[in-house]
Amino acid sequence: MKQLVDKLEALQILEREEFKKILLCDEDYLFERARYVAQGVYGKSIFMRGLIEFTNYCKNNCYYCGLRAGNKEAQRYRLSKEQILQCCKTGYPLGFRTFVLQGGEDPHYTDEILVDIVREIKAAYSDCAVTLSIGERSYESYELLFKAGADRYLLRHETANDEHYKTLHPDTMSPTNRKKCLYDLKKIGYQVGCGFMVGTPNQTLEHIVDDLLFIKELQPQMVGIGPFIPHSDTPLKDSKAGDVHLTLNILAILRLMQPNLLLPATTALGTLDVHGRERGILAGANVVMPNLSPVEVRKKYLLYDNKICTGEEAAECVDCMRNRMKHIGYEIVVSRGDFLSHCER
Numbered sequence: 001m002k003q004l005v006d007k008l009e010a011l012q013i014l015e016r017e018e019f020k021k022i023l024l025c026d027e028d029y030l031f032e033r034a035r036y037v038a039q040g041v042y043g044k045s046i047f048m049r050g051l052i053e054f055t056n057y058c059k060n061n062c063y064y065c066g067l068r069a070g071n072k073e074a075q076r077y078r079l080s081k082e083q084i085l086q087c088c089k090t091g092y093p094l095g096f097r098t099f100v101l102q103g104g105e106d107p108h109y110t111d112e113i114l115v116d117i118v119r120e121i122k123a124a125y126s127d128c129a130v131t132l133s134i135g136e137r138s139y140e141s142y143e144l145l146f147k148a149g150a151d152r153y154l155l156r157h158e159t160a161n162d163e164h165y166k167t168l169h170p171d172t173m174s175p176t177n178r179k180k181c182l183y184d185l186k187k188i189g190y191q192v193g194c195g196f197m198v199g200t201p202n203q204t205l206e207h208i209v210d211d212l213l214f215i216k217e218l219q220p221q222m223v224g225i226g227p228f229i230p231h232s233d234t235p236l237k238d239s240k241a242g243d244v245h246l247t248l249n250i251l252a253i254l255r256l257m258q259p260n261l262l263l264p265a266t267t268a269l270g271t272l273d274v275h276g277r278e279r280g281i282l283a284g285a286n287v288v289m290p291n292l293s294p295v296e297v298r299k300k301y302l303l304y305d306n307k308i309c310t311g312e313e314a315a316e317c318v319d320c321m322r323n324r325m326k327h328i329g330y331e332i333v334v335s336r337g338d339f340l341s342h343c344e345r
């Protein structure tokens with residue numbers, strides 16, 4: 001196994017069978033090397049992103065997600081531009097220099113409305129980055145938002161395997177279009193994040209290898225990886241949650257494959273394991289995304305059951321996160337935390 005880890009660290013591409021072996025491995029050596037590589041690029045600094053969940057309306061019906069249009073139990077809300085700016089105002093003195101606007105695919109937010117929101121945030125906080133995570137849109141729409149000042153875009157590809165994709169989404173959604181969106185975003189100039197859930201129903205190791213190879217091809221700046229967690233008001237309510245250890249192995253493998261990646265230790269990881277985010281950092285992740293949404297809406301943005309950090313004020317979340325990182329020898333820094341395109345190794 002050591003040999004395979006060394007091969008990955010030497011930036012050589014593994015055979016499919018080798019990937020499968022390393023995905024299943026249970027050795028600290030993988031995490032040690034991933035940490036070493038992460039520290040070689042980003043030191044012991046952890047970048048922080050403020051997550052603003054600005055709408056939980058969604059026109060889509062992904063089978064796994066609590067925000068799906070078909071979930072009639074969800075209490076829907078939208079934040080106004082003023083409320084979103086208020087989140088930034090709260091976040092800036094707490095050290096946030098990236099604001100992530102995330103939401104369902106909500107037609108209420110037209111290009112015009114979003115352009116105005118992005119412009120105002122950038123005008124008021126010119127030293128901050130704005131990340132959008134609002135699903136699939138047209139090339140023109142992505143371009144308008146980029147010109148308005150958006151810097152980054154998160155759009156998890158969910159699964160690179162088209163057959164698997166079709167078992168998780170209705171026919172109205174297309175894996176081809178999702179991948180096209182990612183290439184469009186890259187072409188326009190965004191720092192782009194793809195990613196996938198670990199342990200969705202029917203996911204095999206072969207599928208995960210497909211995901212790793214897709215990531216190798218796309219060369220994104222960020223990759224979001226978290227375990228699948230069932231939501232009780234969705235068609236996948238009886239499926240079991242993803243595996244934490246496998247999620248950590250994937251983070252470590254990605255760190256070795258692409259040393260300069262921006263790799264978050266996700267909230268979903270922290271939901272399945274009280275120390276999930278710390279374990280993510282110790283497996284090579286270098287980003288955390290505390291919640292900056294107004295407390296009164298947090299319990300309504302439920303992608304999955306038992307989501308953590310839905311009761312605390314932003315300042316409490318930041319304090320908690322800072323302590324967690326300090327405890328494992330890392331430090332949250334006040335920085336935009338941009339992608340370093342030249343790996344210094």
Ligand code: SAH
Nearest residue numbers: 064065103104105133135156228229303304
């Ligand atoms: N609507 C946008 C952004 C919000 S959803 C989009 O779909 O891109 C953000 C991410 O949450 C999704 O990409 C998905 O990977 C994740 N997610 C949704 N349901 C989940 C669940 N049940 N368990 C874990 N992650 C989930």
Ligand code: SF4
Nearest residue numbers: 058060062065068104
């Ligand atoms: Fe909507 Fe995103 Fe949830 Fe799919 S994953 S239902 S697009 S919020």
